[in-house]
Amino acid sequence: MSVTICESAAEAVAGISDGSTVLVGGFGLAGMPVRLVDALIDQGATDLTVVSNNAGNGDTGLAALLAKGRVRKVICSFPRQSDSYVFDGLYRDGRIELELVPQGNLAERMRAAGAGIGAFFCPTGVGTPLAEGKETREIDGRTYVLEHPIKGDVALVGAHRADRMGNLVYRKTARNFGPVMATAATTTIVQVREVVEIGELDPETVVTPGIYVDRVVAV
Template identity: 75%
Template sequence: MINKICASIEAALADVRDGATVMIGGFGTAGIPDHLIEGLIAQGAKDLTVVNNNAGNGDTGLAALLKTGRVRKIICSFPRQVDSHVFDGLYRSGKLELELVPQGNLAERIRAAGAGIGAFFTPTGYGTQLAEGKETREINGKHYVLEYPIYADLALIKAERADRWGNLTYRMTARNFGPIMATAAKCTVVEVPEIVELGTLDPEAVVTPGIFVHRVVQVERKITQAGGFKKEAA
């Protein structure tokens, strides 16, 4: 019987090794797998390479992971924002390596890994510092830069609902990078607030098929306070 539900986050992340490349879903603060990040912090793996859209906000989530000093390198599109003081401090002191990737290129490099594409040419970044040292080519009068896929040992993503086979649906913009990251990692671990019986999910609504998911952990839904009203975190 296929059952990908793990009893705990600790069990789901027990085998994360030092030096692993970890993709973490989320766009800004939407769709961040906070529980899994906290679990990774507790697990203790170090010398990590993290792939994410940004480099953390405030002192929680990804920023908290960076603060442990166990991340060697981050690959992202938006490392700096108004509350990125953890990243700023580590990067300026030479304690964290950064690979800056335009957002479209980041998404496509992750997607290419899952799709089995060896490399691809893109016009984004041509003629800038981001293209330095990379192969370029002129195709039909337009200049392109050769980019390679980004593979991961582990993907940590957040979904809305899952069944025991690992089929996933998402909540609005919390979907973001999760679906492509799930295809690009050797092991995909998912946190969800709701696990349903097989056959409950409408097949047309399933975004990530269970074939790309290895472990599912049920977590409590986080409620945030905004403007005096309680709302569900995306």
């Protein structure tokens, strides 16, 4: 379905259900769709599973969503940071579930979800606690672990610019998980700095084609 250009972040996140799996872009704050996360807090969905590289910084954005008790489970690679005290407190109190995933597996599992791959054999984590209980296979003398896709009900992505077709360009290292998450969710919602007219983005520079994008809001 074609993309909807929304007037507000509230309109962009409307209809996200309780119990949803929400992919949230960003590496720390670079590429983090902060306005969409703030709108999700106001929208009120709860019992969420959040998939993101980190588990929130300071008191705002993802950390604020966690602090409101809206998140049942976090799937991420690196929760512990100098300013991750909201997550740290919830985790130590046993009030939030953590699935720790090596960063490359996090990206590849979402890539697999977006690309229709049923599962894949990956060498990362072989012989470590993060591969315990998972199926392994030896291929050409090397051991691999079977990893399954991570599919989102919703992806919240931060990009630099969109056109009215939903084509996206990113800026510098703020790209990170955005292009992968955009492919891996049923509904992809994108926060951009600017929406431009059709024809204003050079097709050679488009990183995420509009087919993956459902809603866009300029903030």
